[in-house]
Amino acid sequence: MSERGEAVVVSGDRQEALRRALGPDMVLVGDEVARYCRDWHGDVTTGAVAVLRPRTTEQVAAAVRACVSLGLSIVPQGGNTGLVLGATPDQPERQVVISLERMAQIRRIDADDFSAVVEAGCILSEFKDAVARQGMFFPLALGAQGSCRIGGNVSTNAGGINVLRYGMTRELVLGLEVVLPDGTIFDGLSTLRKDNRGIDLKQIFIGAEGTLGIITAVSVKLMPQPDQVATALVGLNALDDVISLYRRARRDCCDLLSAFEFMPPLAFVLAREAIPDLAMPMAGDYPAYALMEISGSGLVDIADLMERFLGGVMEEGLVADGVIATSESQARNLWLFREGMNEGQAKRGPHLRTDISVPLSRLADFVRDAEAAVAEALPDCVSVSYGHVGDGNVHLNVLPPAGLSPQECAAQIYAAKGAINAVLDTYQGSISAEHGIGRLKKADFEARLPAVRRKLLTALKGAVDPTFVMNPGCQLNFVDNS
Template sequence: MGRQGLGAAEQLRAALGDDMVSTDAAVIARYCQDWHGDVTSSALALLRPRSTQEVSQAVRLCAELGLGVVPQGGRSGLALGAVPDAPEAQVALSLERMDRIRSLNARDFTATVEAGVVLEAFKTKVSEAGLYFPVALGAQGTCQIGGNVSTNAGGVNVLRYGMTRELVLGLEVVLPDGRVLDLLSRLRKDNRSLDLKQLFIGAEGVLGVVTAVSFKLMPAPDQVATALLALDTLDDVIELYRVARRQCCDLMSAFEFMPASAFALAREGIPDLALPLDPAHRAYALVELSGSGLVDIEALLAQFLELAMEEGLVRDGVVAQSKAQARNIWLVREGMNEGQARRGKHLRTDLSVPLSELAAFVAEAEAAVERALPGAVCVSYGHVGDGNVHLNVLPNAAAAETVDQQIDRAKTVLNEVLDRYDGSISAEHGLGRLKKADFAARASSVHSELLERIKRAIDPASTMNPGCQFDLRVDRTGAE
């Protein structure tokens, strides 16, 4: 009887085929929960296209049917940007089958890659060509390129290489009506009109589906020096960063800070982890320098550490003597995330303040949480060079309030302190659905109006990831 009279899910299957469309509840469930399993949802169907043409076909049909499209990458985001929130009216669109590296040009230092390629797999291929792609995340074994671009992913190398946005040369995007916008480019300089690709970077799929990306690449560093240093206070860590920034300049690729609790949490996440330092100090800095060619990275690190010791900043430390030792140092930083996850549901934040005020903010914010939630544990760590702190709060299991109530209260307290510092509620994780209300409460009327105008201009029917970042009131015909 054709497609007439069929429900929306059946129409999707009839038009797109069983290979692309799944309506199996058990299959869909795996694609409709957040990274930590705290939130579970569903969708009308799961779509898994294999090409840009199939994405275009699927998005066009969903627009005709009045269905919202929730694009998905590796589903490792932390802001619920890829979790459907209207199961009867939305489909999940996974890009995981679009996993080709279309080109890798070592002479141009560029690559063009499809959205579903896993970040770690891409980095490996780039490395095999003697080049380097600097985005480095704890979830790089599962997160995908399209998600990295759509959330403007950060990571540990931002202070040297910038966010993902700085690495994008061009994009291929399927628009809400199914048309394909081809902005793929290998050009480093192209000043023709507005840079439209920037609209889609960090947009979390609310304007279209990123299907392919052109990136600029770097020479692979053949020298890497890694050190874990113990200090007395976070103020000392910030001062150490200033020294490192002056003395090591752009050869510093990472500068992370951690509290003493990082070691215990890392052991909870990785029980057999060998601790590289005594966890007896109050603050720790993980410093990494890298370079290639004629620069002597090890000598530079040694000179920097000698200066830091002379200034009385560093109390103890260890310098990795091998790749294995360097990896073990990084496992402390990565393992603490696993340890927090094993403590159960907790508040995860992604805040940023001016670097000069980072230590003061952490001290004030932790004190405010401790007053509001006695017995709760604050875990503050992050990326010193870009002012990004993950100030997480582990609830007190013995408290009268529920875990959710404690999380809500802790978030309110932290945001109140953050506002006094003119900080950001999302440094690198995006807004998604999790931080939408907090963003709306802080955005100016002009800011909100411009965002809504852009959304209406490109996606008037709110087909693309409806409910993510901000709400747009429309009827299903797209009329205002």
């Protein structure tokens, strides 16, 4: 694997054998493989023997059988928007990418059953729009939803901004269709809510990042479409106050609270570096900010609930200032600060991106301790902490100073990760809240893996994929080097 290099293209008899077995329409080789072998941020570029693009589940099964017969291992790929190199090949001379991008059909939407069946390659935003046209709602919401695909969302158990109300992707899945490592098809596309016939097999594929099989279709839960949404941005005097505000919001707004994010003052600077014409929503500058959303449908008056809630906490002094969006465009402007800060960080160059979860009650303490550890070890670096308060998910990113060489920058990123993880271990938190493990976090994952859990994971992999054909090198060291 080369960083910021050209894609490695491997030619030979195996490419021709794949064409003969699968037809030229399915097989990409040469320069055409490059865009499938580069990670989302462009930090890593690699290569593959070929990229296979099936159109049906049966073609996926045929592709798997062909790869196995040729001694090739498989890297499944959806929208290639992951952040941990889970869909990036790391052995170009012996790996094939199977892209699900052509399997993008919505097989059915059943409004009476509050369910849908969708193929793995369907783009998340397109699926959400199709569901909305039938008066329904699929609540998974991610920054990359215009590019990411349903199969990848399920394979990584994606999170996003609505987890506190609707749960991770796992909670939205009713059934799966999966092509197994031997090319057989597991058909578990049930839409039953209650099915207690023994072990729930779909769960072993959710979050497995393609290491046990290739998800080709998903049946999911749908919700009533919220026809009322209230969005507010508030300024507070401390991160501890953000936690107190969330506790109050959960009590007073109950399950109507659909998003609750926290941001530092630097978020607004970073967002405007990426989107210069963003209008500042408040005049003051506060130590901490919260972006919250309440949504619902039917007879509940969401706007009144938001006004009464914020009026009460401001009168008590918990919130210093705030603004409620009065239109969809104003709400979108508020969310652009949350989304734009990521673009602003990217514009400053390579940096550490973390995806941490800690107990919600200890979130503020963790942020203070981890930022202090980074400041002590790397005083010239800038820490940016933000995330999803409702599920304890913190993205504590670290920006090295400008002007460093690539080697110096990489060294500071590595040191920052070590400082943060050392604090995280004392809080018994997780190094991956919503992004997965992939290849990027494998060493940190394995270093913290208890023996019993390792034994169970190894046994599961050996039972389902004994020849290590599915995404070797991802999550754990399951690579067969024979």
